[in-house]
Amino acid sequence: MLEVRNVAKSFGPLRALDDVSAVFQAGEIHAVLGENGAGKSTLMHVMAGFLKPDSGAVLLRGLPIPLGSPFECRRLGIGMVHQHFTLVPNFTVAENLALAQMDSLNGPMNPSVESAKAASIAEKLGWEFDLGSRVSDLSVGSQQRIEIVKALAGEAKVLIFDEPTAVLTPDEVLDLFRVLKSLKEAGKAVVLIAHKLSEVMAIADRVTVLRRGRWVASAPIGDVSVAQLAEWMVGELPEASVKTPANPGNGRVVAQNLRVLGDRGEVAVKGASFEIRQGEIVGFGGVDGNGQVQLAEALAGLREGKVIQFEGIWANPEPAYIPQDRQTHGLALGMSVEENLLIGGLANSELSTGPFIKVKEVQRWATNLIHTFAIKVENASDIASSLSGGNQQKIIVSRTLDRRPEFLVVVNPTRGLDIRATEYVHEKILQAREGGTAVALFSTDLDELSLLSDRTYFMSRGQLMESMNAGLGASGT
Amino acid sequence: MNRHAQAALTVCGLLAILILSLLAFGLPIGKSLSLIFQGAFGDPYAWSRTLGKTTPLILCGLGVVIAWRAGLYNIGGEGQFVLGALMSACWAKWLVMPGWGYAGILALLVASCVGGALWAAIAAWLYIKRGVEAVISTLLLNFVAIQLLEYAVSGPLQEAKRQVPQTDGLAETLMLAKFNPQADLHYGVVVAVLVAVGVFIYLFRTKDGFRLRVVGDNPNVARANRFPTSAIQFRSLMLSGGLCGLAGGVELLGITGYLGKGFPQQLGFLAIPVALLAGLHPLWVLLSAFYFGALFAGTQNLASFTPAGTTLVYVIQGAAVLGLVGLRYWTRRPRRSEAD
Numbered sequence: 001m002l003e004v005r006n007v008a009k010s011f012g013p014l015r016a017l018d019d020v021s022a023v024f025q026a027g028e029i030h031a032v033l034g035e036n037g038a039g040k041s042t043l044m045h046v047m048a049g050f051l052k053p054d055s056g057a058v059l060l061r062g063l064p065i066p067l068g069s070p071f072e073c074r075r076l077g078i079g080m081v082h083q084h085f086t087l088v089p090n091f092t093v094a095e096n097l098a099l100a101q102m103d104s105l106n107g108p109m110n111p112s113v114e115s116a117k118a119a120s121i122a123e124k125l126g127w128e129f130d131l132g133s134r135v136s137d138l139s140v141g142s143q144q145r146i147e148i149v150k151a152l153a154g155e156a157k158v159l160i161f162d163e164p165t166a167v168l169t170p171d172e173v174l175d176l177f178r179v180l181k182s183l184k185e186a187g188k189a190v191v192l193i194a195h196k197l198s199e200v201m202a203i204a205d206r207v208t209v210l211r212r213g214r215w216v217a218s219a220p221i222g223d224v225s226v227a228q229l230a231e232w233m234v235g236e237l238p239e240a241s242v243k244t245p246a247n248p249g250n251g252r253v254v255a256q257n258l259r260v261l262g263d264r265g266e267v268a269v270k271g272a273s274f275e276i277r278q279g280e281i282v283g284f285g286g287v288d289g290n291g292q293v294q295l296a297e298a299l300a301g302l303r304e305g306k307v308i309q310f311e312g313i314w315a316n317p318e319p320a321y322i323p324q325d326r327q328t329h330g331l332a333l334g335m336s337v338e339e340n341l342l343i344g345g346l347a348n349s350e351l352s353t354g355p356f357i358k359v360k361e362v363q364r365w366a367t368n369l370i371h372t373f374a375i376k377v378e379n380a381s382d383i384a385s386s387l388s389g390g391n392q393q394k395i396i397v398s399r400t401l402d403r404r405p406e407f408l409v410v411v412n413p414t415r416g417l418d419i420r421a422t423e424y425v426h427e428k429i430l431q432a433r434e435g436g437t438a439v440a441l442f443s444t445d446l447d448e449l450s451l452l453s454d455r456t457y458f459m460s461r462g463q464l465m466e467s468m469n470a471g472l473g474a475s476g477t
Numbered sequence: 478m479n480r481h482a483q484a485a486l487t488v489c490g491l492l493a494i495l496i497l498s499l500l501a502f503g504l505p506i507g508k509s510l511s512l513i514f515q516g517a518f519g520d521p522y523a524w525s526r527t528l529g530k531t532t533p534l535i536l537c538g539l540g541v542v543i544a545w546r547a548g549l550y551n552i553g554g555e556g557q558f559v560l561g562a563l564m565s566a567c568w569a570k571w572l573v574m575p576g577w578g579y580a581g582i583l584a585l586l587v588a589s590c591v592g593g594a595l596w597a598a599i600a601a602w603l604y605i606k607r608g609v610e611a612v613i614s615t616l617l618l619n620f621v622a623i624q625l626l627e628y629a630v631s632g633p634l635q636e637a638k639r640q641v642p643q644t645d646g647l648a649e650t651l652m653l654a655k656f657n658p659q660a661d662l663h664y665g666v667v668v669a670v671l672v673a674v675g676v677f678i679y680l681f682r683t684k685d686g687f688r689l690r691v692v693g694d695n696p697n698v699a700r701a702n703r704f705p706t707s708a709i710q711f712r713s714l715m716l717s718g719g720l721c722g723l724a725g726g727v728e729l730l731g732i733t734g735y736l737g738k739g740f741p742q743q744l745g746f747l748a749i750p751v752a753l754l755a756g757l758h759p760l761w762v763l764l765s766a767f768y769f770g771a772l773f774a775g776t777q778n779l780a781s782f783t784p785a786g787t788t789l790v791y792v793i794q795g796a797a798v799l800g801l802v803g804l805r806y807w808t809r810r811p812r813r814s815e816a817d
Contacts, residue, residue: 300701301703302701302703323701328695328697329697329701330701331698332690332691332695332698333695334694335691346684346687352684355683355684355685356682356683356684357682357683357684357687
């Protein structure tokens with residue numbers, strides 16, 4: 001159905017794609033795998049016309065398609081569901097659906113008519129949209145459904161999903177998989193970028209692996225194992241981090257009937273009681289939006305929540321915080337890597353005298369951090385926005401852990417990271433635990449919780465549901 | 478594109494904008510350019526005029542740099558400039574005696590900082606407590622400031638003779654010393670250069686300045702790291718207003734010696750392109766302020782020989798801002814970050 005032939009694309013000195021060829025069949029779910037920076041997104045953007053390759057061709061049913069023209073590609077039936085949604089937040093669902101149907105900016109517009117077809121497609125997929133509600137009020141999962149329906153409404157024959165599961169809850173992932181299967185059965189070619197091997201094994205018919213911009217392998221899913229895929233992606237097998245039993249110390253963070261208010265004054269956390277001891281990781285799971293972020297912010301001292309106490313040998317430890325979204329809460333994207341590290345280093349008394357920053361000392365310290373945490377960057381003065389997601393996360397993790405915090409609050413630390421970066425972050429969090437840090441780990445990823453935490457709570461509508469021991473029955477990767 | 482190419486492109490662009498503006502005014506290019514050049518650099522007096530105009534532009538430009546670096550788009554330099562000068566004039570009338578000498582000069586300059594800072598504090602308060610965008614409030618406060626000036630010079634601050642709407646002249650002992658009594662250039666230029674170095678050190682060599690820049694780049698990050706974000710924003714806007722106010726004080730004590738309705742000359746507005754052209758860097762402000770100062774002095778000369786008038790400065794100012802925005806578009810297009 002869709003074929004990529006010898007495609008190459010460079011961004012400046014970086015060869016994002018190097019002579020990549022692949023065939024995507026109708027009636028098949030074809031997963032494209034690779035680490036961050038392997039070229040998956042670039043390849044998808046070339047196929048959907050958003051990027052013009054330097055050389056090579058893309059063929060649809062044997063005929064070359066115009067390169068670098070997303071509008072034409074959509075007309076020909078190549079739809080894409082972007083990782084970062086292409087919705088207008090202030091528009092209603094109907095208006096967003098209608099927008100995708102418009103072939104010109106002139107003439108009258110009637111959202112209810114133009115969105116009708118999309119709405120009927122949604123119905124066929126078993127989804128119900130409230131056409132009149134504003135997109136910004138919807139959950140991430142619902143927004144993605146709108147994206148999918150938008151892509152389908154253009155009579156798409158090929159559908160490209162760029163990391164669709166990264167933002168979804170486990171239930172939403174299952175529903176997405178159901179839809180992907182029905183699309184496949186309808187004879188469409190489904191292309192899927194994914195990070196998690198377990199998901200790929202569950203849903204894909206065929207995989208293609210890229211590594212550093214080059215094609216490594218393609219195979220039907222039945223012929224490969226998880227270990228084989230991981231080896232193709234990384235080059236060698238990453239060593240699974242081994243967790244030793246917890247060795248809790250005397251210091252404790254104690255929350256007694258903790259209530260936390262959300263941004264709109266609503267009670268986001270309704271009376272949570274728990275304790276986190278030094279040297280242990282306590283996990284907080286659950287579907288997004290049930291008060292986890294508010295609880296995390298309260299623990300990190302960013303929100304009023306007066307009922308947190310520190311007991312034992314501690315004198316009010318300063319909590320270190322790794323926020324949920326690295327781009328909106330973690331990094332000053334317009335500033336350099338060094339400066340972003342310094343955000344955490346300001347507390348370090350060796351880096352300043354009085355009000356002044358010791359420039360040389362900061363450079364030395366930052367270079368050292370970049371080295372120890374293996375942040376891939378040419379120069380410490382590079383702008384943070386030019387780094388890949390994994391390396392951006394490493395900046396935040398490194399500057400937070402460098403302080404050797406006594407109490408660490410972490411929210412979804414590996415969202416959107418590849419295997420190697422995930423391993424790395426996990427290892428660092430475990431190391432902090434060994435060093436006697438009390439860790440509160442908030443994650444929507446069950447695998448992550450079972451891998452890291454010593455005890456796990458689940459949050460639902462602002463309440464802590466149940467406490468479980470590590471190793472709950474999630475299928476490991 | 479590397480920085481040198483960018484700088485070269487900027488210079489060529491500015492020259493091109495100048496020439497296109499002259500064309501638009503229907504002026505002969507060669508003759509006009511030479512008149513402008515004569516007016517800006519032709520003789521010691523021309524240099525003196527150029528640097529005299531450069532001085533308040535440096536100070537206002539630095540004020541804009543500080544606020545914008547903190548993510549607050551202060552476009553109220555004009556109003557803060559006026560309030561700085563007004564506060565100076567008040568102190569000169571009621572508080573500071575001519576016999577104070579240097580201490581008097583210092584007191585009046587401090588007064589101008591205070592005036593500008595307090596004026597900016599209104600906008601800062603509105604922003605932090607009421608969520609009013611600084612762009613709107615600072616802009617509107619400009620008009621209030623100008624009305625206040627007109628009221629003051631025809632009311633409480635009016636000259637003793639009560640004929641013209643202007644203040645009495647400052648005593649000679651309270652004026653900034655000049656390098657040459659006949660020319661514009663005064664020691665305020667030294668103050669401006671020192672302040673520029675000070676702002677550079679503050680922004681790039683102190684913890685406080687670093688926090689300010691983080692707040693400007695991403696206030697969420699500042700909050701997540703428990704920086705006192707609102708306090709930093711408040712302080713930076715006041716600092717910004719203080720510098721614009723100081724510019725007004727320096728203009729009063731260095732050049733005019735009295736306040737009249739025509740006092741501000743839109744220097745506070747011109748400070749915005751000065752800061753933008755400098756890429757919001759305090760040391761480059763020296764250079765970009767010099768460019769606009771020279772343009773001001775040069776076009777004044779052009780105005781006395783052609784019908785173009787000093788309007789040309791404002792045309793070029795506008796064109797330069799548009800040009801800079803365009804240049805930014807070309808050089809700072811976000812690179813597509815790979816597979817994230």
